[in-house]
Amino acid sequence: MARSIRIVFLLLLQVLLPLTQAFQREYLIDLNGINTIYIDSEQKYNWFQAERECILRKMSLISINSAEKNAILDGILKKEFQLFPYLWIGGNDLGSENEFVWTASARGFNFTNWRVGAPDNLYNKEHCVHITHNRDWNDIDCTYKLGFICEN
Numbered sequence: 001m002a003r004s005i006r007i008v009f010l011l012l013l014q015v016l017l018p019l020t021q022a023f024q025r026e027y028l029i030d031l032n033g034i035n036t037i038y039i040d041s042e043q044k045y046n047w048f049q050a051e052r053e054c055i056l057r058k059m060s061l062i063s064i065n066s067a068e069k070n071a072i073l074d075g076i077l078k079k080e081f082q083l084f085p086y087l088w089i090g091g092n093d094l095g096s097e098n099e100f101v102w103t104a105s106a107r108g109f110n111f112t113n114w115r116v117g118a119p120d121n122l123y124n125k126e127h128c129v130h131i132t133h134n135r136d137w138n139d140i141d142c143t144y145k146l147g148f149i150c151e152n
């Protein structure tokens, strides 16, 4: 009996370990031959912590400032994830309500990929931008715990 329990346990471990790895992975990926991106999909960083994680890697939360760059990133996310995690990007309007900028450059948006109805600054508390499960953008409370994408 004890032996069969051990076998079941080992079998479960073989199934569950790859699953947890699939949901908690970190990626360092060449974006376009110029920029490297780093993705941590674990849902445990607020926007400020995410930016600090990027700075520790001599990076910053990603600026998605062109349709071309968005398309490349979109291709990577489709390839790497079956279920798209919420991921912080560098967009924020912490400085001035509804004037969104990229944190790396402090420049305003000249390309956007907002989901329908965003940005809506729900409850007047949404000043940081993340990629949604549909891979478009939403403004959300900066203190929520999400994954993130850095770039250098």
Ligand SMILES: [Ca+2]
Pocket (backbone or CB within 6 Å): 118, 119, 120, 121, 122, 126, 138, 139, 140
């Ligand atoms: Ca929102």
